[in-house]
Amino acid sequence: MPSSVIEITVNGSEEEFIAKPGTTLLGALRDTLGLTAAKRGCGVGTCGTCTCHVDGEAVMSCLVPVETINGATVRTLEGTTPADGLSPLQQAFLDNFATQCGFCTPGMIMAAEALLAVNPAPTREDVVTAISGNVCRCTGYESIIEAILIAAEATS
Amino acid sequence: MAKLRGRGYAAVNYPTGMNLGGDPTQALVHSTTTGNFVVSLSSVDLGQGLKTVAAQVAAETLGLPYENIIVDTADTDTGPHCMGTFASRGTHRVGNAVIMAAQEAREAMLAAAAEELEVDAEDLETDGTGFIKLKGSEEVKIHVVDLAMAAHFKLGRTIAGRGIFLKERSYPDPETGKMDPDSAQAHACTVADVEVDDETGVIEVLALHNVYEVGRAINPRMAKQQIEGGAWMGISHALYEATDPYYPQRDHGPRDFEEYLMPGPADNAKMESDIIEFPAANGPYGAKGIGEMTANAPIPAIANAVFDACGVRLIEMPFTPESVLRGLDELRASA
Known part of the structure; x- marks a missing residue:
């Protein structure tokens, strides 16, 4: 199979590059575009740390062949960071000690961003459901759930 | 049911901590030319917050703001030796080593300030905001940024310290089995x-x-x-x-x-x-x-x-x- 020319918009910037067949969105982001916030944890869609947005939906970018989303709009954690300071979710994670090793944090924040975009005033259950595909091995989740609820309150 | x-x-x-062949950790502290203090360690922060704790301990001992501390755990090839972060030893071993290194660096800092201010080092204190000042005086003082520049470019002094904490190996008493296995x-x-x-x-x-x-x-x-x-x-x-x-x-x-x-x-x-x-x-x-x-x-x-x-x-x-x-x-x- 030949390589494909991929044109996607990533964090507002139009990107054009060549991808070998089977290249995942995660691989393209990290290795081709140098956007390393999304992490490769399990590589099989069970840990969630590669979570990004494709056309506004939270997806596991390790499961998405990039050639199948040609023309799409992609957003990564880098794209949620304002020019100055931190986004409300980033600030809430920082203030609420919602990170330890930090490996799950990019996926957690992107899952939460997708939730708050469609549901600005989520219940605790909504938050739990939104991050149920994201594994954290350090925190016990409670501080993450609280941080997302605090960010929702701060922005609504 | x-x-x-x-x-x-x-x-x-x-x-x-532990007690195998002894349990040491070393730390080095030195001032950059801009008055930030680098704490060099080979100890690894896995997310437990060791770098934060090391910086807090260094700031407290030096008498400087937390923001002035840079903790560098980059490279076990070039950094001072550490046994590692395991056995719940990180805060205890690293903290003690950092205190020892920061105390020596503080003495060097006060000695340089004494030369620059033309006073006795024993009459100097830190105010916690970045100034080294003459006790009881609000006028005679120097900010750590100015001091670090002066030390490097004018006085030809280093502001640095070495620290180690060693939990010595403890052998069990053959009669009673008594030993001192931890700290x-x-x-x-x-x-x-x-x-x-x-x-x-x-x-x-x-x-x-x-x-x-x-x-x-x-x-x-x-x-x-x-x-x-x-x-x-x-x-x-x-x-x-x-x-x-x-x-x-x-x-x-x-x-x-x-x-x-x-x-x-x-x-x-x-x-x-x-x-x-x-x-x-x-x-x-x-x-x-x-x-x-x-x-x-x-x-x-x-x-x-x-x-x-x-x-x-x-x-x-x-x-x-x-x-x-x-x-x-x-x-x-x-x-």
Whole structure:
């Protein structure tokens, strides 16, 4: 199979590059575009740390062949960071000690961003459901759930 | 058929550090030309917050703001030696080494300031905001940025310090077996509230109440986070995780995260955590280690709570629904 020319918009910037067949969105982001916030944890869609947005939906970018989303709009954690300071979710994670090793944090924040975009005033259950595909091995989740609820309150 | 509630507790005494061939850690502290102080370590921060604690300890000892400290743990080839971050030793060993290095650097800083201000170093103090000043005077002072520049470009002085903490090897007395294996003992107790479904065998941990005595919690919020993250791991070990559920058979063993059971965000127990401080004489500002012990007490506490709830005494982790149901069957058979 030949390589494909991929044109996607990533964090507002139009990107054009060549991808070998089977290249995942995660691989393209990290290795081709140098956007390393999304992490490769399990590589099989069970840990969630590669979570990004494709056309506004939270997806596991390790499961998405990039050639199948040609023309799409992609957003990564880098794209949620304002020019100055931190986004409300980033600030809430920082203030609420919602990170330890930090490996799950990019996926957690992107899952939460997708939730708050469609549901600005989520219940605790909504938050739990939104991050149920994201594994954290350090925190016990409670501080993450609280941080997302605090960010929702701060922005609504 | 009923959901049975029970409460159990367990306590743990946990050693800080180890005693193999001796247990050392070194630290180096030096000022950059702009008055920031680099703490060089080979100790690894895995997310437990060691770099934050090392910076707090350095700032406290130097008498400078936390923002002036840069902790560099970049490279074990070039950094001062550390045995590693394990055995709950990081805060204790690294903290003590950083204090020693920062004390020497502080002396060098005050000596340079004394030369620059033309006063006696013993009459100088730090004000915690970045100034080195003459005691009792508001006029005679120099900011650490100006001092570092002067030391480097004018005085030809270094502002640096070396530190090491060594827990010496302790051999057991051949007659009594008495030895000194660790540096301090931290203590904790967890009370677990559980609910056991006697029809399905499912155990739900409703709440964990944790109390920790850790000498001094140098960063109380991070210590609490370690307690609750560790308690979560305790629940995970107690109820979910098994690489070989039918050991020594490999049957039904998990092959990846999809099959390896861990509690998710919907399975949280209510957590309540308190810290009690009895500073340890040999700890950095009194701190003992916390780390590993946080997953210890929750597991037997949960086992005891299950026994309290339904009379089944579980001695092998994880406490699966199958093991609960088999235990209930045995109780009925022997009744």
